[in-house]
Amino acid sequence: MKEMSELLKRNPLFSGLDESGLAKVKEITSPHSYKKGSILFSQGDEAHGFYLVSEGKIKIYRLSPNGQEYVMRIVGPGETIAEAAVFSGKTFPASAEALEDSRLYYLNKADFTALIRESPQLALNMMTGLSLLLRELAQQVEDLSLKEVSARLARFLIEEAEKISSIPANGLEIPLEMKKNLLASRLGTIGETLSRTLAKMKQREIIHIKKDIIIIRNFEILKEIAQGIKL
């Protein structure tokens, strides 16, 4: 299990806090464990607090009334979940499910709010965190309005590539780290279409597929596709 202080510092929400600040945060956290497949909370549940992921992977998703699932984020160690729900004073806007056996720290809403009233720094961090989330979501909204799946997939691959290497080059290996069906849902499509799109890209020698690893062969064309040029 990861050391908690380290975890806290890694999250921008708590960075810049002094030792006493960190200690106070620690005081109000409680550890929770979730088995793979279990639901942390569901869309519409009362939001009583939020979570800091310690180990594992959490899927944040929304279910539309007719049962369709859209995956908003996949959250890993060091990241927080449902920060926003705490302050909106309403229910969770999305559901969360553990994709693996996971450990999380839980922060109670009332306790955390009290802490914020004492610490302007924590408040500012929180706002920065929320703003960044907002920016990310805005990006996703734009991605979704990119009508072609190929464009969304290309954008996803580029983003992943940039996470791995700041100057991505051809030959870069990108591990998918999730089931293809999940990725499909993350891209706003379904498994079959993703499969076909990947196949087309492979055929045009833009990428190479080795199991769950995508190897980029032509970064330039990938960028063009992400910008809406037809595949």
Place this chain on the structure above:
Amino acid sequence: MKEMSELLKRNPLFSGLDESGLAKVKEITSPHSYKKGSILFSQGDEAHGFYLVSEGKIKIYRLSPNGQEYVMRIVGPGETIAEAAVFSGKTFPASAEALEDSRLYYLNKADFTALIRESPQLALNMMTGLSLLLRELAQQVEDLSLKEVSARLARFLIEEAEKISSIPANGLEIPLEMKKNLLASRLGTIGETLSRTLAKMKQREIIHIKKDIIIIRNFEILKEIAQGIKL
């Protein structure tokens, strides 16, 4: 011109502030006017502060690299723009254009940050505001992933109806308040498709169209369509 105190109180961001708090906020604001069609800021510009709309209507939109425009929000009096950009410490994630001659109050980033450090209440309000925006965006993401335009249109009509009357009934008149092309873009589609979808709804006597006013004839069916049942 609207009285500023009233405007401030109407925005959740500043609600719950006492007189001295409001006075401080007033101190750091400066009025700006924009002609219809003028650009307040563009996606990618340095974010130096944010705006409170006093009069008029502002379009918040994103341009994808290939020139496609997606309208994220239409903002009216009492609402704030670009609050998030202030704290993300980055550039504006979207562009803003005045749809009518508009008046806005501008709040400088540094001044406002200083204010927040002094006022925990303002900080909490801000967080609530950001959280609500986040929730709204999450809703939009879901709307977009609703594949059918008819579903998105139905949802839009229902939302507008609920804004007008908390218990919407058949016969309710909904003014569109924007060009059909703009609404189309807001719904993630184009004018032609919107026109066809409206025509189909009219033909099935779900709505009635009188110029730029939509009259709801069958609320029940509209709800079903919004949930994905085929039109």
Place this chain on the structure above:
DNA sequence: CGCCACATTGAAGGCAGTCAAAGGTGGTGG
């Protein structure tokens, strides 16, 4: 009256979703 912007309507074509079935893969137990 005529221009211009906006809105509607028509025809054609493409992309993606659905349904169905086959092909792979990993894990378990014999």
Place this chain on the structure above:
DNA sequence: CCACCACCTTTGACTGCCTTCAATGTGGCG
């Protein structure tokens, strides 16, 4: 080590909604 099973992934055929392109209709305003 292999056989079997469950689950994931790929592929194929088909349908349908939406976009694109083009033409016609409509309303406001000089």
